[in-house]
Amino acid sequence: MKKIALAVTLATILSTNVQADALGIYLGGQIWDNQASGTLGDGSSLVDFNLEDQKQNSFFIAFEHPIPLIPNVRIASTSLETEGNTTLTTEFEFEGETFSEDANVNADFNISYVDYTLYYELFDNDLLSFDLGLTGRDFDGDVTVSAQASQGSTSGRISVTEIVPMLYARANVGLPLTGFNLYAQGNFLSIDDHTLYDYEVGVSYELIDNLAVDVNLNAGYRAVKLELDDLNDLYTNIEFDGVFLGTTIHF
Secondary structure, eight states: OHHHHHHHHHHHHHHTTSOGGGOEEEEEEEEEEEEEEEEEESSSOEEOOOOOOEEEEEEEEEEEOOOTTSOEEEEEEEEEEEEEEEEOSSOEEETTEEEOTTOEEEEEEEEEEEEEEEEEEEEESSSEEEEEEEEEEEEEEEEEEEEEETTEEEEEEEEEEEEEEEEEEEEEEEETTTTEEEEEEEEEEEETTEEEEEEEEEEEEEEEESSSOEEEEEEEEEEEEEEEEEETTEEEEEEEEEEEEEEEEEO
16 A cells, blocks of 8 residues: 555646646546455465455556657556465475465465556547556565464465566447446456456446546456466465446546
């Protein structure tokens, strides 16, 4: 949160040099009720910890302007938190710690990321808009695996701090005279042994639409895939997906 707060502050300061009627500022957030599934480990083996379903939060701020060639800016923050438990069927190693067969093992997955996106509006009208750009996804968090035994506790922890480049795209289709819009947006990467995607498809409704402010309500489906191969020693094949509700305010 410190990273996104600093980025938003800097962007806000810079935006004061642009006339208000030439700059579009977008603020938004969503509550995401997702299911978590998949495996994680440190490379030697991956284990299914029966990850729990959780409600997650996501927020963003975007700045759009009419200056040619200079990209627009979007900063978004997402937290992914879940935990799970399993009984091992074979010996498992995680960050130098060995967990014996038949041990009851807990996993605590707590990774957030801030997306710094530069993008261009290739089309922009009431019926159709399409954005394309590049994102730097700044991961920050940790994954902990632990077990309790009669002789004491065993715990291994991997911290994740890495920036990964991704492709960004967004498309919006307006439904005339209804106040509704259909949209899809996402970030995507498939390089080396990493496969990442984070996309959402949904519908938005223009609750307020005037010269001072626009307020849209959003609802839809979102999915995040984290297939990581040695990201700071962490290996995962995890997916979070489910429905969301959110709002977007445009000044």
